[in-house]
Amino acid sequence: MALVRAHVLICTGTGCTASGAKNVLARFEDELKAKSLDKEVSLVETGCHGFCEGGPLVIIYPEGTFYTRVQPEDVAEIVETHLLKGRIVERLLYKVPLSEEEVPTYEEIPFYKKQHRLVLKNCGHINPDSLEEYIGADGYEGLAKVLLEMTPQQVVEEMKKTGLRGRGGGGFPTGMKWMFCAASPGPKKYVICNADEGDPGAFMDRSLLEGDPHAILEGMAICGYAIGADEGYIYCRAEYPLAIRRLKGAIAQAEEAGLLGENILGTGFNFTLHIKEGAGAFVCGEETALMASIEGKRGMPRPRPPFPAVKGLWEKPSNINNVETFANIPYIFRVGAEKYAELGTEKSKGTKVFALTGKINNTGLAEVPMGITMREIIFEIGGGIIDNKKFKAVQIGGPSGGCLPDSLLDTAIDYDSLIAAGAMMGSGGLVVMDETTCMVDVAKFFLNFTQAESCGKCTPCREGTKRMLEMLTAITEGRGEKGDIEKLEKLAVSIRAGALCALGQTAPNPILSTLRYFRDEYEAHIFDKKCPAGVCTALLDYTITDGCKGCGLCKKVCPVDAISGELKGLHNIDQSKCIKCGACQEKCPFKAIVRA
Amino acid sequence: MAIKSLEDLRKIKAQANQDTEARHNNETQIIIGMGTCGIAAGARNVMTAVLEELQKRNLHNVAVLQTGCIGMCQKEPLLDVVRPGEDRVTYGPVTPTDVPRIIAEHLVNGNVVEDLVVAKISNKA
Numbered sequence: 001m002a003l004v005r006a007h008v009l010i011c012t013g014t015g016c017t018a019s020g021a022k023n024v025l026a027r028f029e030d031e032l033k034a035k036s037l038d039k040e041v042s043l044v045e046t047g048c049h050g051f052c053e054g055g056p057l058v059i060i061y062p063e064g065t066f067y068t069r070v071q072p073e074d075v076a077e078i079v080e081t082h083l084l085k086g087r088i089v090e091r092l093l094y095k096v097p098l099s100e101e102e103v104p105t106y107e108e109i110p111f112y113k114k115q116h117r118l119v120l121k122n123c124g125h126i127n128p129d130s131l132e133e134y135i136g137a138d139g140y141e142g143l144a145k146v147l148l149e150m151t152p153q154q155v156v157e158e159m160k161k162t163g164l165r166g167r168g169g170g171g172f173p174t175g176m177k178w179m180f181c182a183a184s185p186g187p188k189k190y191v192i193c194n195a196d197e198g199d200p201g202a203f204m205d206r207s208l209l210e211g212d213p214h215a216i217l218e219g220m221a222i223c224g225y226a227i228g229a230d231e232g233y234i235y236c237r238a239e240y241p242l243a244i245r246r247l248k249g250a251i252a253q254a255e256e257a258g259l260l261g262e263n264i265l266g267t268g269f270n271f272t273l274h275i276k277e278g279a280g281a282f283v284c285g286e287e288t289a290l291m292a293s294i295e296g297k298r299g300m301p302r303p304r305p306p307f308p309a310v311k312g313l314w315e316k317p318s319n320i321n322n323v324e325t326f327a328n329i330p331y332i333f334r335v336g337a338e339k340y341a342e343l344g345t346e347k348s349k350g351t352k353v354f355a356l357t358g359k360i361n362n363t364g365l366a367e368v369p370m371g372i373t374m375r376e377i378i379f380e381i382g383g384g385i386i387d388n389k390k391f392k393a394v395q396i397g398g399p400s401g402g403c404l405p406d407s408l409l410d411t412a413i414d415y416d417s418l419i420a421a422g423a424m425m426g427s428g429g430l431v432v433m434d435e436t437t438c439m440v441d442v443a444k445f446f447l448n449f450t451q452a453e454s455c456g457k458c459t460p461c462r463e464g465t466k467r468m469l470e471m472l473t474a475i476t477e478g479r480g481e482k483g484d485i486e487k488l489e490k491l492a493v494s495i496r497a498g499a500l501c502a503l504g505q506t507a508p509n510p511i512l513s514t515l516r517y518f519r520d521e522y523e524a525h526i527f528d529k530k531c532p533a534g535v536c537t538a539l540l541d542y543t544i545t546d547g548c549k550g551c552g553l554c555k556k557v558c559p560v561d562a563i564s565g566e567l568k569g570l571h572n573i574d575q576s577k578c579i580k581c582g583a584c585q586e587k588c589p590f591k592a593i594v595r596a
Numbered sequence: 597m598a599i600k601s602l603e604d605l606r607k608i609k610a611q612a613n614q615d616t617e618a619r620h621n622n623e624t625q626i627i628i629g630m631g632t633c634g635i636a637a638g639a640r641n642v643m644t645a646v647l648e649e650l651q652k653r654n655l656h657n658v659a660v661l662q663t664g665c666i667g668m669c670q671k672e673p674l675l676d677v678v679r680p681g682e683d684r685v686t687y688g689p690v691t692p693t694d695v696p697r698i699i700a701e702h703l704v705n706g707n708v709v710e711d712l713v714v715a716k717i718s719n720k721a
Contacts, residue, residue: 005660086662136612
């Protein structure tokens with residue numbers, strides 16, 4: 001066997017697979033064989049790099065060349081030019097927008113420069129189906145250190161020292177959670193990983209599970225040792241088939257290697273893991289609903305206390321953490337709490353992974369230290385707004401979060417500053433909106449989501465979200481009345497106070513935060529019957545101006561025959577018939593039809 | 597493969613790092629001229645010989661790279677050896693039978709194989 005001189009890393013995360021990575025992979029296999037390079041060049045499938053905008057992504061080592069948007073028809077050229085002749089295929093390199101400057105390697109791309117990758121360190125750089133590669137990247141060292149050198153009490157104490165707060169949204173100190181569960185009496189306890197990532201636009205947990213599954217297993221095993229549990233569940237939504245496949249593979253490998261199962265590393269510590277596939281209900285991301293779902297019951301929350309640390313899964317003390325929280329743990333125990341706590345702000349330690357989506361140039365995953373500003377994330381890492389439009393707002397924290405305007409772009413991001421601004425960290429979804437977004441419409445979108453996902457157990461959430469959605473719909477359809485804003489505010493505050501679980505308690509946040517920062521838009525909808533962003537169709541009017549030459553094209557294209565007029569004469573739109581589809585405006589060769 | 601102790605874990609780690617070493621930046625390099633001229637003169641066989649020799653000697657942390665035509669086509673196949681802190685040495689024409697000697701003498705022992713040298717490029721430039 002000859003030495004492997006080059007590695008071709010192909011991202012087959014969900015994002016790159018969607019843009020065709022599997023075909024690229026197959027072509028590489030064929031081309032390498034055809035050129036007899038298959039013995040000296042190894043092909044490696046990796047998880048998500050986070051730079052989904054540029055997918056399918058291919059990295060070639062030893063040069064570290066970073067190719068973006070690789071199509072199957074590019075593969076022959078890469079193999080011939082790069083792998084055979086050693087020249088970089090420049091046309092496939094990442095180009096900095098505007099300057100068109102080509103960037104040859106990963107580290108130099110502006111998207112990655114400002115990032116600090118602890119949790120995502122392995123994602124895209126190791127083969128997630130290989131236990132050996134994970135171990136090669138310092139994997140299971142944390143677990144070994146914990147099992148061989150520390151007592152469970154020391155592990156809990158160390159966790160408290162890190163200041164790590166739950167990455168699923170609430171931001172509860174993880175060390176405290178572990179302490180409560182460790183202190184609960186009883187021989188049987190459970191560790192649960194909440195992988196029911198449901199926020200629209202959030203995919204950091206999925207990428208972690210797909211790109212570095214062993215890190216989650218290691219984090220859970222460390223937690224199990226700390227709280228005295230010998231069994232754990234990963235609750236992962238069935239919509240993540242690749243994540244589930246990789247997790248199953250990882251669990252099987254770890255069991256075979258003796259890193260899960262009985263008598264781990266000869267220390268007498270036992271830990272087994274199961275996967276429970278969720279059916280995709282948003283409310284099952286709530287811890288008590290999640291545990292009910294694992295037990296085979298209907299996924300509905302119950303009042304707390306008792307908290308899961310006292311009475312959790314099957315009434316046994318349970319500790320439940322989010323995927324990203326567990327992914328932090330191997331690193332923490334490898335480097336120690338003090339080093340970890342150096343990163344971040346006073347009250348929010350470490351890093352946070354954000355999923356950038358919406359009207360932003362670089363959609364993808366960005367891991368940044370706590371305390372960075374929103375401006376840095378959106379404009380430096382995210383590359384600014386698409387088509388150089390004006391930034392309007394950023395929605396953070398999913399349906400439970402809020403919309404922040406440009407005046408808050410320079411706020412340092414941590415759990416507390418976001419809550420003070422009327423949003424929340426949430427799981428870390430960032431949806432960027434430009435000037436063409438209507439904020440009332442955005443609030444309606446999120447309410448539509450929470451209303452549909454409400455489990456219906458408690459009245460404030462079941463009835464309240466429905467009424468709020470009705471009012472928002474009325475406002476966007478021009479049926480808003482004086483006093484609606486006040487009614488919305490009153491209802492929002494009572495739902496927040498009265499709902500049983502976080503789904504209901506946070507459902508009004510999109511309304512409250514848009515009312516706080518974009519009240520004028522609500523007023524324009526209600527009093528002037530206008531949508532300033534031009535989104536709400538019911539509030540738009542299409543009219544034909546004097547520029548009309550009477551060609552009759554608009555009349556022909558109108559699906560409801562709302563347009564009348566003689567050939568070569570000025571045409572007219574009957575507003576009572578018009579359905580505001582905009583077909584006439586698109587068709588008009590003289591741009592004589594205006595929308596207002 | 598069962599991991600029973602920290603030593604087992606470390607062993608797997610070392611092996612894994614060896615298997616993925618092409619992904620880490622290696623300062624010692626062998627660079628082979630793979631322009632059209634180089635390939636026509638037999639650079640492919642030289643490349644194969646290099647990979648086999650490195651494997652046979654279990655040499656690690658050596659990056660095997662290619663480069664294009666440098667304009668000295670009559671001396672192809674050209675093979676460069678770069679060792680950290682030393683001059684870059686270009687050998688040519690190199691046949692597969694020269695490869696073991698270059699690797700043993702230069703790469704391992706640090707003695708330039710003078711009779712095959714075409715040029716030396718100072719690393720201070």
